[in-house]
Amino acid sequence: MxxxxxxxxxxxxxxxxxxxxxxxxxxxxxGVVYLDGNSLGAPPRGVAGRLSDVVGREWGRLGIRAWEESGWWTAPERVGDRIGRLVGAAPGQVVVGDSTSVNVFKAVVAAVRLADTASRDEVLVDAATFPTDGYLARSAARMTGCRIRAVDAADMAREAGPRTAVALVNHVDYRTGRLHDLPAVTAAVRAAGARTVWDLCHSAGALPVRLDADGADFAVGCTYKYLNGGPGAPAFLYVRRALQDRFDSPLPGWNSHADPFAMDPAYAPADGAVRGRVGTPEILSLLALDAALDVWDGVxxxxxxxxxxxxxxxxxxxxxxxxxxxxxxxxxxxxxxxxxxxxxxxxxxxxxxxxxxxxxxxxxxxxxxxxxxxxxxxxxxxxxxxxxxxxxxxxxxxxxxxxxxxxx
The missing domain is CATH 3.90.1150.10 (Aspartate Aminotransferase, domain 1)
Structure with missing residues (x-):
């Protein structure tokens, strides 16, 4: 050629x-060929104007009233539903907030707590995972009294067994770009009686994902790569609807309380994906992400x-x-x-x-x-x-x- x-x-x-x-x-x-959107996506043109409005009008003029009048309070779920469309999740199952790392921790611990027997004391982790996922999986295993076992993602389906509580798997390997078989691995892990946590950082916005149709239990992902949310944009957490009433987050915060403004010293979890929230949402970066997602309309x-x-x-x-x-x-x-x-x-x-x-x-x-x-x-x-x-x-x-x- x-x-x-x-x-x-x-x-x-x-x-x-x-x-x-x-x-x-x-x-x-x-004049530049930008091929690093798998680390940080390029900025959509609508983001700057939206942030200017948020800072100048919503924060600058409305102040504290913007939590209600501008919909700040419900933004984690509203933006979560927009991402849900891109990862095959029906409304009410994705919440946006915190980092991917924090959401990995929530999901892995919650999955262990869902185990049907105390004998399920094993956390499987993708041996080639992004390092943070491995660090957090090991910490979650220590905190829940589990052992950690690193296996190749290609072997995850056959390695899940009667002791497995949860398998943490990368959908796309960050180093090689290898795409793993989400439907097959999910089905095999479920057949073994365990749960799955999928890391979608390198697939959300890059290719079709069908979390609901393929039976995924939990999924996490960042929004600053193919979703173009900006540096440090908040991550997302998916909790399958059938598990939401039993989702026991290890990080219960006032934002996930059933009545957050009651300031009750006793924690009572809210219903639905709201349980994935912890503290006050990162409004500026969250609304920048919301504006960035406009480029996906009709795609x-x-x-x-x-x-x-x-x-x-x-x-x-x-x-x-x-x-x-x-x-x-x-x-x-x-x-x-x-x-x-x-x-x-x-x-x-x-x-x-x-x-x-x-x-x-x-x-x-x-x-x-x-x-x-x-x-x-x-x-x-x-x-x-x-x-x-x-x-x-x-x-x-x-x-x-x-x-x-x-x-x-």
Missing amino acids: SDAASAEEAAALDAADGLALKRAEFDLDD DLAAVRAKSLALTDFFLRCVEAYVPQGRVASVTPGAHAERGSQVSLRCAAGPAGGAGDVMAELIRRGVVGDFRRPDVLRFGFTPLYTRFADAERAARVLGEVLEGARRR
């Missing part, structure tokens, strides 16, 4: 892209998934064409059923330096991805704003960096 042929193919694919107009709804620098997640796969396929073909043979190797699965919305390339040390040096040079040349030690280059493809021309340019510049260093 020549440079000209690749560029022509990219232009044709962009011209046929049904999501192409969505890019105009984001504040992007056209078909099947179209998002189709474009994601087309982008990553095209990028891999361009990498094969442009990059000197043997300099990089994809650790992201080739099979569509096993791929999220990123491509991770192992890059051995060479004339251009290690993978960290290569990524630093890519960023200097206007191609922004990221690097995971010791040798992985990550490129995230956000279908709402990433163009095929961006994929072609990123692969071409990667080839130039590695080829130029080899020649030197």
Whole structure:
């Protein structure tokens, strides 16, 4: 594939892209290829104006009245329902607030407390999980008298057994971009009598998720990646409706009390997903997220998934064409059923330096991805704003960096 042929193919694919107009709804620098939406999504244009209104009018003019008059108090559930549509959850099962880490802790402890017998004293955790999930799972296990057992996500279904209380699994591996089989793992863990907690950080907003249809018990996820909520945007917690009356959060706060303003020293949990709340909502970041979610209005997640796969396929073909043979190797699965919305390339040390040096040079040349030690280059493809021309340019510049260093 020549440079000209690749560029022509990219232009044709962009011209046929049904999501192409969505890019105009984001504040992007056209001189930069931004492929790090799997770490921090680009800002939707409507967010700045919404925050200005919240600060200037709602907070500035209404003050404390805005909790009721502007709907601040119910925002965690209202925004949660908007996210619910994107992860296959009917209204009333998703609440927004706190961080992913805090929500992982709530969900794992609550799942252990739901165990049908005291003999269920095992917490399974994805061996390749994002480190924080592992730290919190171990802490939750200590607090609940459970043992922790790390297993490969691919083996989770067969490893769940009579001692398992809960399995904490990443839907998409943050390092490799591997997509795990949520329906099959959920069904197997349930058949073993245990609960599932799914980490959706790298799948919410990147591909269709069907939490209700697939029988998930709990799910958590951040909102600053593919949902574009902004740095530090609050996370979400999903609690399946059938479990809500038994959801015993380890972090009971006044916001999840049945009558929060009674200031009762005795805790009585509210009904529904509200039990997932703890303290006062993070209103500024929560409403920035609410505005960011406007870009999803009318978007078909099947179209998002189709474009994601087309982008990553095209990028891999361009990498094969442009990059000197043997300099990089994809650790992201080739099979569509096993791929999220990123491509991770192992890059051995060479004339251009290690993978960290290569990524630093890519960023200097206007191609922004990221690097995971010791040798992985990550490129995230956000279908709402990433163009095929961006994929072609990123692969071409990667080839130039590695080829130029080899020649030197």
